[in-house]
Amino acid sequence: MDLNTGLLLFIPYRAFEQRVFAALATAGYAITPAQARVFQRIAPGGSRTTDLAEQAGVTKQTAGFLVEQLERQGYVQRVPDPADGRARLVRVAARGAEAVAHTSHVVAEIEAEWRAHLGDARMDEMRSALTALREITDPWA
Amino acid sequence: MDLNTGLLLFIPYRAFEQRVFAALATAGYAITPAQARVFQRIAPGGSRTTDLAEQAGVTKQTAGFLVEQLERQGYVQRVPDPADGRARLVRVAARGAEAVAHTSHVVAEIEAEWRAHLGDARMDEMRSALTALREITDPWA
Numbered sequence: 001m002d003l004n005t006g007l008l009l010f011i012p013y014r015a016f017e018q019r020v021f022a023a024l025a026t027a028g029y030a031i032t033p034a035q036a037r038v039f040q041r042i043a044p045g046g047s048r049t050t051d052l053a054e055q056a057g058v059t060k061q062t063a064g065f066l067v068e069q070l071e072r073q074g075y076v077q078r079v080p081d082p083a084d085g086r087a088r089l090v091r092v093a094a095r096g097a098e099a100v101a102h103t104s105h106v107v108a109e110i111e112a113e114w115r116a117h118l119g120d121a122r123m124d125e126m127r128s129a130l131t132a133l134r135e136i137t138d139p140w141a
Numbered sequence: 142m143d144l145n146t147g148l149l150l151f152i153p154y155r156a157f158e159q160r161v162f163a164a165l166a167t168a169g170y171a172i173t174p175a176q177a178r179v180f181q182r183i184a185p186g187g188s189r190t191t192d193l194a195e196q197a198g199v200t201k202q203t204a205g206f207l208v209e210q211l212e213r214q215g216y217v218q219r220v221p222d223p224a225d226g227r228a229r230l231v232r233v234a235a236r237g238a239e240a241v242a243h244t245s246h247v248v249a250e251i252e253a254e255w256r257a258h259l260g261d262a263r264m265d266e267m268r269s270a271l272t273a274l275r276e277i278t279d280p281w282a
Contacts, residue, residue, distance in 0.1 A: 009153055
């Protein structure tokens, strides 16, 4: 059956995500996919919750709730925004940085398996096409 | 920045999903992404809730809850399983089929835009690579 392109994207994405979360959970870093989608978009210098909400495609309330959970688990911390004393920025905390470091070798493992399955040329072309699609699908590209 | 392949898949997927749900909502078919992930996997002859749970990557409880919502909104119906009188199958109902029909022209529109952006060759190669990835990422391929 000819699946639509949305579903063709979703199937490998879900597999990727499940592998990463399983590896994180095994290593003691419990984090949900919803939390991770917000966490992944935190800018190096920190981000406002409203920006994280927009980038993760969730409501401001949901983002606030997820950031609170992440803060309680030690993955992020909230600090005053140097640009506006009344606003706060969400930053990656030490435990969050540890989880990211742990993730990177699982990600490398999955990418190596996919590369072995598709071959270098198809893997590179697929990544290049997906990167080009960001121009029309990612407002933060 | 070089994004990992998981995020490269997620970004266009999210844009695709948001377009489809916005179009459905405008046409009066309110359905959440979580409901749709279960709904999309219903087999032509109907599916058991446990199979839908596995295929959508959610718990049995969550799938049951989503199927109940879908049933209340008229998108699915539950019928006795002809193969096992005590079991029940989830089937697409008339309103569900209408929503699918409405979806297909939005999907075609998005695919045409992506094809125009990437060109025929890259779009076809990307779809072919994603289809090949199902062999190692989709247990129901």
